[in-house]
Amino acid sequence: MSDPSSANKPDIPEEILRSEARQSTPAQPTRLGSLGLPPLPSSVLDLAVRYGPILVLAAGVYGAFSTLAVITVLSQASNTQNGSLLLGLLLDAAASIGMILAYVWLNNHRRLGWNMLAFALIIRFLSQIVAAGVSSILFTGVQLLIEAYLMLQVRDSFSA
Numbered sequence: 001m002s003d004p005s006s007a008n009k010p011d012i013p014e015e016i017l018r019s020e021a022r023q024s025t026p027a028q029p030t031r032l033g034s035l036g037l038p039p040l041p042s043s044v045l046d047l048a049v050r051y052g053p054i055l056v057l058a059a060g061v062y063g064a065f066s067t068l069a070v071i072t073v074l075s076q077a078s079n080t081q082n083g084s085l086l087l088g089l090l091l092d093a094a095a096s097i098g099m100i101l102a103y104v105w106l107n108n109h110r111r112l113g114w115n116m117l118a119f120a121l122i123i124r125f126l127s128q129i130v131a132a133g134v135s136s137i138l139f140t141g142v143q144l145l146i147e148a149y150l151m152l153q154v155r156d157s158f159s160a
Helices: 012-024 042-076 082-105 109-133 136-159
Strands: none
Touching: 042 082, 042 109, 042 136, 082 109, 109 136
């Protein structure tokens, strides 16, 4: 007796059926896939995860020293009516300190470091808008979008 379920199936080798099943399996969804943004290659992600914390530390130290230098120059100036500039510089100093503190956890691949870096980038975005005014929104917005894209790409590499 023949199997009744096999009576309706054409004779297709199992190899072809397995290869078709693999091809029809949907790809893993990515966080940015719904936005239409391509994922970064794994080699770029590995470099970003490995050397990113060092770049964050360097950017934080550079930002802290440059902010300190500008505040020193402004304090020596006789005209101190630059309230928004001073507020922007203080926010920038806070962002630089946040980046320096995030280095320890980023270097250990901890999610807390990623969260601190995200918070520091938002503070830096606000400081640039406060210090430079509304005219810098386009440039700082594009910069923030690029940084957010890179951060979202490497987010899964950091554990809780």
